[in-house]
Amino acid sequence: xxxxxxxxxxxxxxxxxxxxxxxxxxxxxxxxxxxxxxxxxxxxxxxxxxxxxxxxxxxxxxxxxxxxxxxxxxxxxxxxxxxxxxxxxxxxxxxxxxxxxxxxxxxxxxxxxxxxxxxxxxxxxxxxxxxxxxxxxxxxxxxxxxxxxxxxxxxxxxxxxxxxxxxxxxxxxxxxxxxxxxxxxxxxxxxxxxxxxxxxxxxxxxxxxxxxxxxxxxxxxxxxxxxxxxxxxxxxxxxxxxxxxxxxxxxxxxxxxxxxxxxxxxxxxxxxxxxxxxxxxxxxxxxxxxxxxxxxxxxxxxxxxxxxxxxxxxxxxxxxxxxxxxxxxxxxxxxxxxxxxxxxxxxxxxxxxxxxxxxxxxxxxxxxxxxxxxxxxxxxxxxxxxxxxxxxxxxxxxxxxxxxxxx
Ligand code: ADP
Numbered sequence: 001x002x003x004x005x006x007x008x009x010x011x012x013x014x015x016x017x018x019x020x021x022x023x024x025x026x027x028x029x030x031x032x033x034x035x036x037x038x039x040x041x042x043x044x045x046x047x048x049x050x051x052x053x054x055x056x057x058x059x060x061x062x063x064x065x066x067x068x069x070x071x072x073x074x075x076x077x078x079x080x081x082x083x084x085x086x087x088x089x090x091x092x093x094x095x096x097x098x099x100x101x102x103x104x105x106x107x108x109x110x111x112x113x114x115x116x117x118x119x120x121x122x123x124x125x126x127x128x129x130x131x132x133x134x135x136x137x138x139x140x141x142x143x144x145x146x147x148x149x150x151x152x153x154x155x156x157x158x159x160x161x162x163x164x165x166x167x168x169x170x171x172x173x174x175x176x177x178x179x180x181x182x183x184x185x186x187x188x189x190x191x192x193x194x195x196x197x198x199x200x201x202x203x204x205x206x207x208x209x210x211x212x213x214x215x216x217x218x219x220x221x222x223x224x225x226x227x228x229x230x231x232x233x234x235x236x237x238x239x240x241x242x243x244x245x246x247x248x249x250x251x252x253x254x255x256x257x258x259x260x261x262x263x264x265x266x267x268x269x270x271x272x273x274x275x276x277x278x279x280x281x282x283x284x285x286x287x288x289x290x291x292x293x294x295x296x297x298x299x300x301x302x303x304x305x306x307x308x309x310x311x312x313x314x315x316x317x318x319x320x321x322x323x324x325x326x327x328x329x330x331x332x333x334x335x336x337x338x339x340x341x342x343x344x345x346x347x348x349x350x351x352x353x354x355x356x357x358x359x360x361x362x363x364x365x366x367x368x369x370x371x372x373x374x375x376x377x378x379x380x381x382x383x384x385x386x387x388x389x390x391x392x393x394x395x396x397x398x399x400x401x402x403x404x405x406x407x
Pocket of ligand 1: 306310311314315337339340341342350355356357358360361365366367368369370371372395
């Protein structure tokens with residue numbers, strides 16, 4: 001494929017060497033700006049110029065904007081003047097051809113920069129035009145056919161560089177879209193599964209109870225209705241979690257802040273957890289008393305409940321210790337279990353939406369929304385939630401909240 005109209009046969013050995021070096025550099029380029037800098041460095045010894053500006057056309061092909069400019073030699077002192085070469089760039093881009101222009105400024109002061117020779121080269125590859133590359137020489141020499149031929153090679157390589165950059169961006173964009181699609185697919189399949197499970201139980205048990213040919217004794221009816229009741233609760237909890245998580249994500253969940261005593265709240269929560277699960281051994285260690293924080297009590301209790309429920313689910317039979325302490329201006333709550341723990345590669349991901357440790361997700365029901373909601377709630381309270389875990393030894397969740405200075 002012949003990309004350039006130019007002919008390498010007419011290049012001098014040094015120019016040929018420079019062209020090959022440029023093409024090598026373009027092939028290896030990771031970042032367009034530094035590759036352009038390299039190109040400028042490589043051509044300087046074989047091509048005379050004071051300024052070089054790369055103009056790129058906008059997406060709608062309406063405007064040309066300078067996207068890269070370097071001034072060397074005499075032009076160094078005039079670097080700020082990016083408008084130089086603009087007229088040449090426009091003409092080059094409009095006509096898709098090489099343009100040479102000479103501009104003589106009528107200024108009394110004798111300065112070589114008053115006589116400008118511009119060379120505009122279209123930057124295009126196949127049927128795509130990216131813009132124009134403009135070289136400027138102050139005070140000459142004029143561009144001879146050999147110079148133009150070399151400059152066309154350079155413009156061809158710049159086009160390749162831009163083409164590569166465009167491809168890389170396009171690939172990244174497609175990859176991001178694919179990831180989003182996958183996430184949405186995952187979301188739909190997780191949620192449908194989680195919603196269908198309790199719904200299946202409810203439908204199954206109510207259908208069974210409604211069968212007229214069977215008369216159920218009172219105990220049986222009670223047992224079935226208890227299951228229906230529990231599954232309906234679970235459905236409600238799931239829908240609440242989904243709503244919470246999307247409101248937290250959008251930042252529209254309203255918080256009702258008030259000053260509360262964390263020590264009192266933890267006492268209540270552990271009493272409630274104990275009364276709900278007789279076999280749940282829960283210890284509360286208050287290393288400090290009267291710990292005032294600014295919080296929405298319902299939302300904060302939701303965080304502690306979620307972590308305690310997780311301990312019941314994922315560390316069954318293990319005692320749980322809640323410790324309250326204060327350090328500097330922070331209240332610190334640690335909730336530890338002695339369960340099987342979480343492997344390090346999963347620890348930070350626990351707080352991501354829908355993340356579940358693969359091993360536990362096959363044995364315990366859940367959506368992976370709980371800890372995501374916890375982190376969002378704690379962050380809304382200007383706090384921090386983290387997890388530490390040792391496999392085979394247990395897991396500790398830490399919640400840090402700013403203390404109220406003068407309650
Ligand atoms: P869910 O319980 O619905 O899966 P969470 O966001 O509350 O969602 O928890 C995410 C995951 O973190 C759980 O699936 C589980 O694998 C893991 N996990 C949470 N707490 C514990 C714990 N105390 N011990 C072991 N693993 C835990």
